[in-house]
Amino acid sequence: MALTDPDRLFPPEPRLRDLARALYLSVADLPILSPHGHCDPRWFAENARFPNPAELFVVPDHYVFRMLVSQGATLPELGVSRSDGGPVEADPRAIWRRFAAGIHLFRGTPSAMWLDHSFEHVFGLTDPLTPANADVVYDRIEDCLARPEFRPRALFERFGIEALATTEGALDDLRWHKMIAESGWHGRVITTYRPDAVVDPEFEGFADNIARLGETTGENAHTWPGYLNAHRARRAFFRAHGATATDHGHPTARTENLEQADAAALFDKALRGTCTAEEAEAFRGQMLTEMARMSLEDGMTLQIHPGSWRNHSRTVLEAHGRDMGFDIPRRTDFVGNLKPLLDAVGMERELTVILFTLDETTYGRELAPLAGAYPALRLGPPWWFFDSYEGIRRYRELTTETCGFYNTAGFNDDTRAFCSIPARHDVARRSDCAYLATLVGTGRLREAEAFEVAHDLTHRLAKEAYRL
């Protein structure tokens, strides 16, 4: 028996289900474009084996350990390292058992679907993971991981990945991408320019980061024009390693379009560490507009990921550091916040700005109306908590009627869990086909159009939006 239902996520009504299946089968084998995510390029550079099942599925996946923690597991029990260097569980099998003991917690979540898909399609398992068979499953995966066909590059090829973008900070030397390029391997693993650390005056070590930016580029990064030129240089360096896009994770969608003299003055304050919170926010906002202007120069797509309250739990931040699953969405305003950027460059037809949100109330009220009007805007796919069947359904239902399909940008998996990539793209393809079948079945789309749109959503729109 299969771990996953071959008709999963299709509408239950038989006529629609048949159409959804036909649509899905027409796109199921298309190559995967993964234009935004957080895989480690070192995997593909070194092509070493993945260490063990716990480090593949539990320790790095904040979806997984967060849920376990919410029901009483502790981060150290799950092998998550401590800021004070204190002891944490070191036995991967013990971590795996703790995970299996909480497997019921994932019922009804996308994690359950991704895990089952990976277990079945990557590792050939046929029984659901339970507390009782935890060791058997562990051994099976461990056996696989030891084999060459489970090395990163082999999986990359087996997954049918046409292009995979990783995300690196502006100061990264991109050594792994260089190593991949020099290795002769043909897998397309590209980088993305993520300059938060040199754009956000509140980032740890901002002034030092700017100093390093200057050293790296040979620009006088302590002057406003030199600083901008240093960005231009780094963008060119990233493009030389395949980058076609930049990415910006700001607390809000605030943008500014200040006079250059005012921007320069703000930059000076940022360098001296004397920005107020409001000034820091304004500077970040100014830099989005500057980045958009550079995108007009060099053709890179600009992604904005706003609205996450990072590291919400002080307790967890102090004990374990950043990015421990306690990032919580906040209400986000786009209409007022994006106006300065849009007044500057929103009508540019050569520019592509992709907007993401963690606040679904903005889909119908703000994002679809904006993307359905400004030529420069595209809507990114459902992000993070909303990368799921219901999330995708709401996204399509709330945006399509206002901005159509062609102002959206295809799918992103945005993952650091490598094995979940095919699973996530499969969920997206199924969910989109379910939506399209419903449109056809209710007379809102012609059947032939649905097949064309299915192909566009799966492949063409991402290729175009990210210029891949």
Add this chain to the structure above:
Amino acid sequence: MALTDPDRLFPPEPRLRDLARALYLSVADLPILSPHGHCDPRWFAENARFPNPAELFVVPDHYVFRMLVSQGATLPELGVSRSDGGPVEADPRAIWRRFAAGIHLFRGTPSAMWLDHSFEHVFGLTDPLTPANADVVYDRIEDCLARPEFRPRALFERFGIEALATTEGALDDLRWHKMIAESGWHGRVITTYRPDAVVDPEFEGFADNIARLGETTGENAHTWPGYLNAHRARRAFFRAHGATATDHGHPTARTENLEQADAAALFDKALRGTCTAEEAEAFRGQMLTEMARMSLEDGMTLQIHPGSWRNHSRTVLEAHGRDMGFDIPRRTDFVGNLKPLLDAVGMERELTVILFTLDETTYGRELAPLAGAYPALRLGPPWWFFDSYEGIRRYRELTTETCGFYNTAGFNDDTRAFCSIPARHDVARRSDCAYLATLVGTGRLREAEAFEVAHDLTHRLAKEAYRL
């Protein structure tokens, strides 16, 4: 083959589909009440032919040209005039071809459904518009427009319109309505009192507008009591031309109920042009309450359409002027903002205030609880971006459980695209019947009740709410 599916928008499950169809057939031929919209009364006064397909379907319809612009068309290419008088595309056939080239952009949108419905039911077309048949379709429509049965009055009658309300500014001389009345034609085309230009201190030419208001009415409109009396006079003038309602398009739902002396002082500031933004907002809010009090005197229904950021793109505003499809919804608060008005007149059973929103989050959280309690309040139908199948579904699902059907106000098409009127009412009737069939099919409504409610939603509630 039909352009539109005769069972479109009905639930896919066969038993529900049959019931939805039966409900729909029971209301499909009821006359159309269009109590709020933006058709041009001149059409019916002069009864001249519509100039060409592009000026009927593309140039005046911001749903259509906005989508084309969002994907790279320019406004001048689509024949939209420029503020500087510079050249724009003057060949309607060229505009039509540009439109047909982008027809795929509308897939899944209500515009696609409205266009197909108009093409099929008004112009007898049987094939979808494509880039390939653009000229054929153009010629066919052009042929029709030359014939007398495609003149405005003939279409009005063919569409089965029982009453159509247009919307005019407070200073309008209503000459077209007068001309219609004097023509002996029996079509009921009424006006609506829309006093934004003499109520909003931030409106262009506010002081001049007030001066004209005084001249027109013979009241001393520069004093607070004279200004209010001038409103009373204009309302009476509008009622004499059929008006049963007023309409107010404010940035927010802010209301005030100031002491009359304070209101008078604020009015003086507005006249002198010295209001702060906050004072202008307060004055607009005060005027909503004043209008509500006048509605208690003269029986006119009061409509509030808040929450649109008008002319969001500075670039477009400067190049092409107002109302070019770049109006974007904003988050709206009703609970605090309406309290002053509701404390003043909310419990009045003789008053009808109809609330509209572009912020769907307020349906369940604010609007349904308010309308389900205050006797003076009714909820307007889904507005603008939400005048669509999904928009109507969400509206019913989010409001019915709290305020029922009888605190809603029937359907509005709110359109300036004349041919879309039957299409829009058809979508609303189908969507409501789909919802009612689902209620019956899940044991939440008895079948006999559903037929009664279908009739109420289609005809009775609008008639009652607008006192038609």
Add this chain to the structure above:
Amino acid sequence: MALTDPDRLFPPEPRLRDLARALYLSVADLPILSPHGHCDPRWFAENARFPNPAELFVVPDHYVFRMLVSQGATLPELGVSRSDGGPVEADPRAIWRRFAAGIHLFRGTPSAMWLDHSFEHVFGLTDPLTPANADVVYDRIEDCLARPEFRPRALFERFGIEALATTEGALDDLRWHKMIAESGWHGRVITTYRPDAVVDPEFEGFADNIARLGETTGENAHTWPGYLNAHRARRAFFRAHGATATDHGHPTARTENLEQADAAALFDKALRGTCTAEEAEAFRGQMLTEMARMSLEDGMTLQIHPGSWRNHSRTVLEAHGRDMGFDIPRRTDFVGNLKPLLDAVGMERELTVILFTLDETTYGRELAPLAGAYPALRLGPPWWFFDSYEGIRRYRELTTETCGFYNTAGFNDDTRAFCSIPARHDVARRSDCAYLATLVGTGRLREAEAFEVAHDLTHRLAKEAYRL
């Protein structure tokens, strides 16, 4: 013929419907846990007969009279008493007829379903209430009420209630709970500690309430430590009368974790009545954190019900007093507001804080991410306006994918309408089973898991979250 459809609320598609029915039948007869509500403990203490149909179904049920008022009934016509002692309708049959005259207003609302369920299952009626049969129905219910098997304790047992929590103010003497306990009756009716009157500086008579708190407990409640100890004493007294939980109805979800000296200074201001609105809000927020700390000491579950604008209509408040159906939800922020409490105690695995909301936009954006991370948090069921089929559907669709089922807390009826308790639990069980059947039918949950989850949602999760 039955008043209610035996398959109501199940998905229309036959395969899913069969599964939903099977799931429902597996939990339909489980005992009712009602861990939060507003029944009057005196009913069970005295076990007197309910006075008449109007006082059972209309006068105390703000869902019912609010809807009638929204369509033109007046509160006095419905027997609601006036603050000035003026006359109101005293004939219960006249009130009942007024209710029956407006019965169509409830179409599509949960009230209609609750009323039909009560009429059918409690009183054996087989025809819908209409204006025509109002007297017949009245007489039938009146006949029943006179019989011993319709006394409160008999109904309690017939309803299959395992435990019922009422809600009492901190100063309540709990005499009725004492009387129940001493009566030898085995029904489990427990209290809940609701200290709003001694926690909210803006509550009427706050200083007097604190004085009474001191007298009652023998603590010096005018000092900060004494005040906290007085709470401890009252919590212990409530626990002795069965309480396992506290409940807090604040305007917002604001919490604080001030230094104790600062909290003491704020308390002094509150006692002297010199708090600003902001300080009152901060004090209430501080008290939530203090209550959470006491919950860690004594094991009581803490419930937060924020975001209602109480007594929104000044007219109604002045004429009829508080709690007259004019409480309106407001936008609520949890992410920033709860941070102080969560930083203090959010990672405590022994603490249970249950969050409720009237702002559904927070389900997916804030509440599910928070509850899916912090061990101390559970999500309460859909509250008030959202205790309905669509409300429960949205709740599950918007929370399950992020926090799963096991971070939710089962169902609450939260009612003061005793006969609606079985009806409300029945709606919740059906709605949850419909959701589970949909998950199974779309391959998102295994069938065997669905049966287990159905049982958990119906019984185990409430038992655990409220420590019953």
